[in-house]
Amino acid sequence: MHQMTLAEIARGLADKKFSSEELTKVLLARITQLDPQLNSFISLTEDLAIEQAKAADARRANGESGALLGAPIAHKDLFCTLGIRTSCGSKMLDNFKAPYDATVVAKLAAAGAVTLGKTNMDEFAMGSANESSWYGAVKNPWNLEHVPGGSSGGSAAAVAARLLPAATATDTGGSIRQPAAFTNLTGLKPTYGRVSRWGMIAYASSLDQGGPLARTAEDCAILLQGMAGFDPNDSTSIDEPVPDYSASLGESLQGLRIGVPKEYFSAGLDPRIAELIQNSIQQLQKLGAVIKEISLPNMQHAIPAYYVIAPAEASSNLSRFDGVRFGHRCENPENLIDLYKRSRGEGFGAEVQRRIMVGAYALSAGYYDAYYLKAQKIRRLVKNDFMAAFNEVDIILGPTTPNPAWKLGAKNSDPVAAYLEDVYTITANLAGLPGLSMPAGFVDGLPVGVQLLAPYFQEGRLLNVAHQYQLNTDWHTRTPTGF
Numbered sequence: 001m002h003q004m005t006l007a008e009i010a011r012g013l014a015d016k017k018f019s020s021e022e023l024t025k026v027l028l029a030r031i032t033q034l035d036p037q038l039n040s041f042i043s044l045t046e047d048l049a050i051e052q053a054k055a056a057d058a059r060r061a062n063g064e065s066g067a068l069l070g071a072p073i074a075h076k077d078l079f080c081t082l083g084i085r086t087s088c089g090s091k092m093l094d095n096f097k098a099p100y101d102a103t104v105v106a107k108l109a110a111a112g113a114v115t116l117g118k119t120n121m122d123e124f125a126m127g128s129a130n131e132s133s134w135y136g137a138v139k140n141p142w143n144l145e146h147v148p149g150g151s152s153g154g155s156a157a158a159v160a161a162r163l164l165p166a167a168t169a170t171d172t173g174g175s176i177r178q179p180a181a182f183t184n185l186t187g188l189k190p191t192y193g194r195v196s197r198w199g200m201i202a203y204a205s206s207l208d209q210g211g212p213l214a215r216t217a218e219d220c221a222i223l224l225q226g227m228a229g230f231d232p233n234d235s236t237s238i239d240e241p242v243p244d245y246s247a248s249l250g251e252s253l254q255g256l257r258i259g260v261p262k263e264y265f266s267a268g269l270d271p272r273i274a275e276l277i278q279n280s281i282q283q284l285q286k287l288g289a290v291i292k293e294i295s296l297p298n299m300q301h302a303i304p305a306y307y308v309i310a311p312a313e314a315s316s317n318l319s320r321f322d323g324v325r326f327g328h329r330c331e332n333p334e335n336l337i338d339l340y341k342r343s344r345g346e347g348f349g350a351e352v353q354r355r356i357m358v359g360a361y362a363l364s365a366g367y368y369d370a371y372y373l374k375a376q377k378i379r380r381l382v383k384n385d386f387m388a389a390f391n392e393v394d395i396i397l398g399p400t401t402p403n404p405a406w407k408l409g410a411k412n413s414d415p416v417a418a419y420l421e422d423v424y425t426i427t428a429n430l431a432g433l434p435g436l437s438m439p440a441g442f443v444d445g446l447p448v449g450v451q452l453l454a455p456y457f458q459e460g461r462l463l464n465v466a467h468q469y470q471l472n473t474d475w476h477t478r479t480p481t482g483f
């Protein structure tokens with residue numbers, strides 16, 4: 001049962017082969033049995049899950065249908081869930097029970113999805129390895145000595161290990177696509193503004209975007225359908241109609257123009273990954289796509305720009321966690337300053353503190369023009385590169401990451417080494433474009449992802465290309481040994 005995709009579950013539920021309650025119980029038992037190896041969950045919501053599953057079964061018995069009605073999922077632990085701990089992977093919020101549901105959570109619940117729990121993540125979504133979580137590192141089911149990627153590492157590890165078919169995640173600089181690549185999943189970061197950020201604890205507001213993590217493009221289409229849409233509670237939400245994503249999965253790739261940026265194949269890319277990317281290009285050519293070399297000349301400036309903008313926004317967003325308005329409060333403060341200092345010092349981990357300091361520095365008078373303003377100008381150049389490229393091509397293709405998943409602890413002493421691994425993913429966030437990562441093969445037994453980028457609101461195109469590829473390849477069907 002645990003091998004079923006969301007699409008298969010929807011068919012099985014519709015055909016009355018099993019009930020949502022039965023399936024939910026099987027998966028909850030599987031999580032209890034296997035998750036101690038992975039640490040992919042921060043909280044399990046068994047009672048809620050059984051209650052939601054029973055309600056979904058009753059709705060089906062009353063003649064209702066829907067791809068998510070009775071489908072078990074989990075939420076990254078930065079989506080607020082009413083009355084349930086929403087920790088953001090931080091000691092700061094270990095005691096925080098959200099007073100409301102995030103829009104994404106509410107929409108999926110209304111569609112009948114069943115919440116099994118809240119997944120582990122890098123603290124405040126800062127990281128690429130899921131090692132900065134206060135609840136401990138998450139292990140990669142493909143090799144328990146390696147990281148699953150981050151910051152949505154818990155969602156990724158859980159889905160990859162078949163603990164559940166799909167999960168929500170968020171992507172500020174790659175946190176959906178990179179863990180998807182590291183764990184052999186399909187993950188989609190939508191266009192900025194496509195999915196509501198209301199109730200999604202903010203890291204860098206102008207970059208954050210929620211999206212689906214699943215095994216197939218078909219399943220990402222189903223989950224995105226339940227997440228996307230205009231939300232008046234989010235002032236950056238865009239009032240565009242949501243297309244039927246599953247209906248966009250049948251299109252031929254004949255004549256599809258795929259751009260491959262020459263800058264992607266630089267010295268930093270593992271040559272074995274480069275080879276797998278070439279294989280995926282050939283596969284898509286066989287399906288009718290036309291390949292064109294393109295250039296994204298400002299890509300080299302993207303990492304420094306991102307690592308100014310994201311911390312700057314984070315330093316502002318995280319100011320509310322001060323032990324007064326929100327978050328952990330230290331014992332016996334001597335005065336107000338002592339309360340702030342110790343509460344924040346105790347509540348935030350090292351990486352979060354580093355980013356707050358970098359961000360506050362970049363925003364401070366005298367440095368604003370040199371860092372923040374310059375980074376914003378680079379951001380515009382990165383966007384312009386994409387706009388020029390999309391005049392010539394329909395999709396941009398390349399690796400999701402320069403290397404496969406590294407060993408736990410390997411980059412702990414050198415944060416910049418980890419930042420450099422984000423080189424292929426962060427440009428889409430800077431430009432606000434949609435991006436998808438899908439399985440493209442293995443290196444030393446570790447999964448490798450290929451990334452597809454598309455113009456604004458072309459999520460359907462990304463999902464269709466990935467679906468056509470998955471109809472003709474079987475990388476995405478591989479299961480990690482032991483799961």
Ligand code: GLN
Nearest residue numbers: 125126127172173174175
């Ligand atoms: N690795 C990037 C960072 O740490 C991206 C994280 C994310 O997308 N949330 O900022």
